[in-house]
Amino acid sequence: MSENQEVTVETSNAGMEACCVVQCDLELGENYWNNQYEAGKTGWDLGMASPALVKYVDSLPNKDARILIPGCGNAYEAQYLLDKGFTNITLIDIAPLLVEQLQAKYVGNPNIQVVLGDFFEFEGQFDVIIEQTFFCAIQPYMRSEYVKQMRKLLSPEGELAGLLFDTRFDFDGPPFGGCKCEYKPIFDEGGLRVDEMEITPDSAKPRAGTELFFRAGVKKSTDACVVDAACGIKQYANIAEKLQWNNENQDKK
């Protein structure tokens, strides 16, 4: 198959069209994503801020919180944050065409900066990081790196929150789906404490019933929570208890 040959994939999955215009085994880097924007193949774009994230933003008390949206795309959530008076918003995306447009849109606005770059190489400290169809856009083998990088970018009391697909797609991604039983151990092992990860009733209509809303923070040495065999979060009183659980459940992991 030639590099520019179009891949047609029939799907009715969760309001997410397959978004490949080029072969999906290509590296999912700058060129891939820029081509998607150039071709107008943005099946992931809701055209509005997700209601679940609007609800989350409405719950944030500190308008000066340092907020990051990685893989921001058309950044409807960022616009909502601005409209609500948030003053310290950073967007990062790897697609130059998209970033040029966003930089032009927000030129001169001191409350938002738009960075062209690779999330995995980005540096900074943030109080809130918002996830919206970025996790599902990276190769599944990069998920551990994603969590480690999120952990680095979060301030000690910071929070990563957003939406993850709780569904599988019947085509090669992106998007790449999954379920919370896959996600929770990756977060746990990467040093993030999952405080919430449940199907949300607040998805945009085409994704209803297929999204998990989650919140996660940086694990502290005193946090002794582990993901149990039934995929729940088990909280332990101390590290010794957790180590004992680990030893007893080694084979079940």
Ligand SMILES: C[S@@+](CC[C@H](N)C(=O)[O-])C[C@H]1O[C@@H](n2cnc3c(N)ncnc32)[C@H](O)[C@@H]1O
């Ligand atoms: C599926 S789109 C989602 C866009 C947006 N979050 C939304 O929901 O509409 C994935 C986005 O992540 C960006 N992206 C992919 N890999 C990236 C990386 N390593 N660093 C920064 N952005 C990346 C793409 O350019 C694209 O805009």
